[in-house]
Amino acid sequence: MIPRYQKILFVFLLLASLAMAVGLWELRQRAHQRLIAGQDSAPTSAPEVAPAEQATLLVANDSDGSLLPQVHSLPLPADPGARARAVLGKLLDLYAAPDAAHSVPGGGNSVTQVFLLPAPEIGTVADAAVKPKSGGFSINPPAAPPQDAQQTGPQLAVVNLTGSFAASHPSGIETETLTVLSICGTLRANLPNVTQVRFLVDGLERPTLAGHADLTRTYLTSDTAPAEGAHP
Amino acid sequence: MRWTKWTLAALVAGGLAGASASAQPAPPASQARFVVVLDAAHGGDDTGGRLSDGQPEKTFTLALSVRLRSLLAARGIQVVTTRESDATVDPNKRAEITNHAQARACLSLHASESGSGIHLFASSLTPAQPSRFAAWKTAQASSVTRSLALEGVLNSALLQAGMSVTLGRTTLPALDSMTCPAVAVEVAPERSALHEITAGLDDKNYQARVATALAAALVEWRTEAHQP
Numbered sequence: 001m002i003p004r005y006q007k008i009l010f011v012f013l014l015l016a017s018l019a020m021a022v023g024l025w026e027l028r029q030r031a032h033q034r035l036i037a038g039q040d041s042a043p044t045s046a047p048e049v050a051p052a053e054q055a056t057l058l059v060a061n062d063s064d065g066s067l068l069p070q071v072h073s074l075p076l077p078a079d080p081g082a083r084a085r086a087v088l089g090k091l092l093d094l095y096a097a098p099d100a101a102h103s104v105p106g107g108g109n110s111v112t113q114v115f116l117l118p119a120p121e122i123g124t125v126a127d128a129a130v131k132p133k134s135g136g137f138s139i140n141p142p143a144a145p146p147q148d149a150q151q152t153g154p155q156l157a158v159v160n161l162t163g164s165f166a167a168s169h170p171s172g173i174e175t176e177t178l179t180v181l182s183i184c185g186t187l188r189a190n191l192p193n194v195t196q197v198r199f200l201v202d203g204l205e206r207p208t209l210a211g212h213a214d215l216t217r218t219y220l221t222s223d224t225a226p227a228e229g230a231h232p
Numbered sequence: 233m234r235w236t237k238w239t240l241a242a243l244v245a246g247g248l249a250g251a252s253a254s255a256q257p258a259p260p261a262s263q264a265r266f267v268v269v270l271d272a273a274h275g276g277d278d279t280g281g282r283l284s285d286g287q288p289e290k291t292f293t294l295a296l297s298v299r300l301r302s303l304l305a306a307r308g309i310q311v312v313t314t315r316e317s318d319a320t321v322d323p324n325k326r327a328e329i330t331n332h333a334q335a336r337a338c339l340s341l342h343a344s345e346s347g348s349g350i351h352l353f354a355s356s357l358t359p360a361q362p363s364r365f366a367a368w369k370t371a372q373a374s375s376v377t378r379s380l381a382l383e384g385v386l387n388s389a390l391l392q393a394g395m396s397v398t399l400g401r402t403t404l405p406a407l408d409s410m411t412c413p414a415v416a417v418e419v420a421p422e423r424s425a426l427h428e429i430t431a432g433l434d435d436k437n438y439q440a441r442v443a444t445a446l447a448a449a450l451v452e453w454r455t456e457a458h459q460p
Binding site: 062063064065103109119170172173174175177186207208211212213214216217219 | 276278280281282289291342343345346347348351353356369398399400401402403404405409416418420423427
């Protein structure tokens with residue numbers, strides 16, 4: 001014989017369970033609706049087609065270790081960050097072509113973002129390399145300059161590459177160095193204010209590109225002189 | 233008591249000898265021992281690049297290091313290696329070994345399937361004056377000028393051996409922390425003007441030619457280092 005108080009307790013717990021289940025279902029539905037609303041990718045403004053402009057790309061050649069400037073016509077956005085990403089995308093598209101002299105798979109989508117920030121005052125690469133990295137890149141000056149000064153003064157470009165690009169990049173000192181230098185040189189040729197370049201891979205710092213070229217340091221675009229070649 | 237006297241006499245004699253030795257001028261740098269460090273890149277978990285014959289870069293670099301060590305030892309050059317087996321060696325540890333050896337030259341050995349011939353790289357750090365305390369990540373800055381000179385000697389020897397050479401500057405973590413003249417040597421297949429491979433990395437004859445040319449360059453470097 002089940003006591004009466006146990007029956008009442010059982011019914012109460014059953015009702016509580018059902019109420020909680022209904023509540024959870026309702027919360028789940030609301031969360032789902034919020035997610036759908038957040039992912040609404042319908043365009044809110046018509047895409048603008050940027051006019052084609054001349055861009056100078058510093059194209060690498062594995063056979064002689066050279067970096068040669070090539071002029072290409074491509075649509076370039078007005079925004080400097082998007083402009084930098086467009087020229088680097090074109091450069092990596094050239095490297096992904098089957099007959100490329102510096103063959104690197106990945107193509108233009110390998111550059112996720114290019115952030116342009118006010119450059120810290122660095123005298124040499126040596127100074128840049130020993131800059132403390134804790135808490136970011138130490139790129140913020142004590143007082144934030146006005147917007148105009150940020151766009152006209154020396155800039156640090158932070159190039160964010162995809163992990164798949166780094167993973168598929170051929171391993172070797174020459175090929176990795178040429179990729180890094182051609183990116184730096186191309187940024188310098190098209191955005192003269194960019195004096196320093198840093199690299200991220202999937203948003204994180206990575207020791208090397210594919211086992212050789214150091215990606216933890218700041219590269220100076222003034223150091224992107226083509227490598228000398230010597231042949232018998 | 234006799235033992236004490238002898239000990240005292242020996243200590244006094246040793247002290248005098250030490251004092252006379254310390255009074256002598258230090259031997260000139262040209263007469264100092266000549267040590268070469270061979271740094272076989274990668275190793276252990278770090279396989280490096282994958283070469284065309286399927287072998288990892290770490291195996292090629294170790295084989296080249298062993299071969300070059302033998303050639304240098306046969307020429308009376310003291311050699312220190314950063315690894316003798318398939319072991320993982322941290323870049324900082326490689327620089328530590330090199331700096332402790334007080335080497336007169338260091339070759340960091342690499343291999344790649346891209347490019348052609350031999351690629352020689354010195355550090356891209358801006359040359360700086362030697363200082364008592366050097367930053368670890370830029371310790372090579374005070375030796376960059378000597379590294380470029382070593383690169384030139386290597387270039388001459390390799391060209392003399394009939395190989396194509398590409399010179400450049402790069403940023404390698406281990407290389408930038410070395411305090412001695414240091415050059416990264418990357419061996420790539422030999423290619424014709426039509427970019428066809430004429431000697432692959434698995435070609436034993438090619439490997440021997442590279443090692444012999446590098447050994448000849450280091451002998452030349454020793455001769456230059458010993459000149460007043």
